[in-house]
Amino acid sequence: MYINNPNIKLPEDPDTIVWKYLDLSKFLDLLLSQKLFMSRSDKFEDQYEGTFSEPTYEEIKKLAINNPDFLNYYKTHREKVAISSWHINEYESFAMWQIFTQNSEGLAIQSTIGRLQKALEPEKNLKQYIGQVNYIDYKKEYIPFDDMFFPFLFKRKSFQYEREVRIISDTSDTKININDGIKINVDISQLIDKIYIHPKSENWYKNLVIQLVSKLGFDIEIEKSDLESDILI
Template sequence: MTINFNIGKYDNNQKVWRYLDFTKFISLMDSEKLFLARADSFTDDPFEGSYPIKNIESRKSIPGITSDLLIELERVNKKFKEYVYINCWHANDYESAAMWNLYLKSNEGLTVQTSLGRLARSIKNDRDYILHIHEIKYIDYSKDGFNDNNVMEAFCHKRKSFEHEREIRLIRTLLQYSEANDILNDPKNIIVQGGLAIDVDLDILVENIFIAPNAPGWFIDLVKAVLIRYDLIYNTSLFSRVRKSDLRFDPIF
């Protein structure tokens, strides 16, 4: 496996966070895998994998381009989303109150905190594929554009209205964009419904686990019980990495 880093302004020590409800946390612990969702499943952002107006207009000046080819290109770009799989992290030196509110529908949740370096090292190198770790850039799709010579750029840009996410993505593709005919017809039948998973070493991945600020006491005990069991089975020390949310502490007046 090859990891392609494109983390822009960040370095390997940058803290990144993944906010999880209890079900997803159990899935992570039980499977020791990170789940990558298919790009076309991100229904909260219909612009996912799309191109800004500036890029669309520039296609019309490609030598020899015809209206039929432009339509075909649009079909390929839409279909390509089914071959792209993404796992999202939040880059921040601190917990984010906004992210707690956005990604947890109840108080029974937590966030796994790691660093970009630990995230990369935790991925088990036992398969032959390329995994991209990318910083997301936020632009105005009505005015700005990006270099679309690399199809990955369509999945590494989002609208400015999502800038609060400060997103880092793990991205894997199942086909090369140059295989346009395969993208449209899928003769290899390789599309994975829903998403796919990559194996990770949790002892490396998990630096800290922060419990949701308003989590009830029984939930904290439940998380600790799960981690004690995991540590006994796999000889790890995840239990010692559980933390109260920094947002939970009482203020001083």
């Protein structure tokens, strides 16, 4: 269940559109399990994930001189936090198709901030938050550490193109062993507003997706990519 944390910022409009780009196998796993996969925060390609900027780290080191557990806590906390990333955009993103789908058999889930909030189902002792990522200069800018989730809501400016909103799950109060990630219960009908099919996919693939979604019992609107529109000459 989504927990409202006043320290974690989100777009004010709950109808703000968000996207998740993924391949067919991950999409089918989502529908079949009705669970959303979340990656462990320290397993992301970005090695800075869940860490602090240099000015913040220097301040934390001073505080940790007489209390080494203070610094160790933040280091080990990364192993207990899992993240699902979503892209804020009113429209499809050609760049996101290129980055997050390996071939022409990818899909994009369209949702909204409000739908993400409603889709999260209660998980025993699992704290879940949704927040918008801030992009800063890690050499110069400060990340507050009065909330343990702030390190997971800041990234380097090099990643600004992601325009990311994150679902964050904290397993600290559970016995869950994350390994590479965890799956959380979600309401699929709330989570997914529409499905968009890869702009370079062939008709047989589009028909396959439509049939699979129908046979699995979901009534989800399926659209062809807007990037596939006919050229008007």
